[in-house]
Amino acid sequence: MKPTCCNPEPVPSCCGGKPAETQAPACCGGGGGHEHGDTPSCCGPAEKKRVDWLLWASLILVAIGMAGHLWFPAGPKWWHEFSHGTYDMMLKAWWGILAGIIAVGVIGRLPRELVLGLLGKGGCFTGILRATFAGTLLDLCNHGILLVAMQLYRKGASLGQTLAFLIASPWNSLSVTLLLAAMIGWKWTVAFLLLSMVIGIVTGWIVDKLVKAGRLPANPNAHELPADFRFGPAFRTALRDLKPTPSNLGHMLKDGLAESKMILRWILFGITLAALIQAFVPDEKFAQFFGPSLAGLLLTLLAATVIEVCSEGSSPIAAQLILRSSAPGNAFTFLMAGAATDYTEIVVLRQTTGSWKAALILPLLTTPQVLVIGWLLNQGW
Known part of the structure; x- marks a missing residue:
């Protein structure tokens, strides 16, 4: 007889990379969530851990840049720009990163039923509002939030709730909001936050x-919360x-x-990429290509569509678009394009919903908005 945990009950996946909704709670230690990285015996031998080359390469480059600014400032202009840019961004961002790590730990302890209760009833405007606020508060990058959004769809969230949750989430998590505020100030951060919620x-x-x-x-998975679910007791628990x-x-x-590794790798990568841009792309060229013009706005959208950078990594680059190009609309476009045009999200939506219409409606509705x-922000509105 097969172990109980190998029965195909609809709970999140934790074994062997199988899709969500195919493993039983026992497969993840009885809690329905693979929180501590332990692979259950019924799922076969644990896979050998792979080296996260992006994390370590970005960390090494950031460390080299900071060390260069502190102890080896002399050198060619590109070295000075890279080391100073790395140090300056880390000096502004460290507290946001630390607060984000703490927030990830707190949110990770919230029960799933409480999150689902926050979404409310699908198919109504109140449900859309609640899904948008839930997505804004959840501290995950756009790759992590995609998995959560698809799981919510399988649990019964409406297509509108799923997309609102997905659009509002990518850069609006607490850690990224604090990171962005440290770089560009609260004025633009709050404006971007509210405008992205409007789009969602x-x-x-x-x-x-x-x-x-x-x-x-x-x-097809739409259903109501259990009749005995009460938000108050769940919240108090x-x-x-x-x-x-x-x-x-x-x-x-x-x-x-532990859970911030995925986020940290993209934050460090984004800081490294932004420092390299600062080192090798002159200010006048940067402003010329990504300035506050219609062409610069469209080029920013194209760059954000092609470059697969997680939301945490895009924040430092968005900051550069404001600080070096005086193009807040381009910065907003770069931040939002991951949710509006990312091909990974479109493919996953197609696989989850079984419909290209449901997948393609995401870029068709969000990109024009x-x-x-972005254009209005560049005009000073």
């Missing part, structure tokens, strides 16, 4: 209307689990560090 709400509302009209497929005891703080910090808002 508008897109989600239109999509749910198209679903009701039969133009887009409805979610979560608060008890988050008491600032030494044990809880230790676990949250440990989990935050992003470009219009």
Whole structure:
């Protein structure tokens, strides 16, 4: 007889890279979540850990840049620009990174039912609002948030809620918001935050209307929360689990560090890439290609579409678009293009929903909104 955990019950995947919704809770230690990296025996032998070359290469380059600024400032102009740029960005961003690691540990301890309860009923405007706010508060990069969004769709969230959650999430997590605020200030950060939420709400509302009209497929997994679910008790239980005891703080910090590796690798990569741009692309050329013009805006959209950079990595580059090109609209476009045009998200949406219409509606609705808002921001509106 096969072990119980190998029965195909609909819970998140933790074994062998299989898709979500194909493993049983016991497969992940009975909790339905593979939180500590332990591979269960029923899933076969644990795979050999792979070296995260992007993380280590970016970390080494950032360390070299900071060390160069502190101890080896002499050298060619490109070296001075790279080392100074790396040091300056890390000096501004370190507290946001630290706060983000703590936030990841806290959010990781929230029960899944509480998150689902926050989304509310699908197919209504209130549900879209709640999905947008939930996506804004959840601290994950756009690759991580994509997995969560698809899981929510399988759990019954409407297509509009799923897209609103996906659009609002990528750079609006707490860690990235703090990181961006440290680089460009709270004025532009809050403006970008609110505008991205508007795009998420508008897109989600239109999509749910198209679903009701039969133009887009409805979610076959749609269902209500369990009748005995109560948000208040679930919230109070979560608060008890988050008491600032030494044990809880230790676990949250440990989990935050472990679960932030994916985020940290892209933050460090983005800082490295931004420093390299600062070192090898003169200010006048940067402003010429990515300046506050329609051509610069479209070129920014093209660059963001082609370059597969996670949201945390895109934040330092977006900061450069404001600080060096005086193009806030381009910065907003670069941040949002990952949610609007990313081919990974489109393919995963197609696989999850089984419909190209449901997948392609994402760029078709969001890209025009992003470009219009970006153009208005560049005009000083």
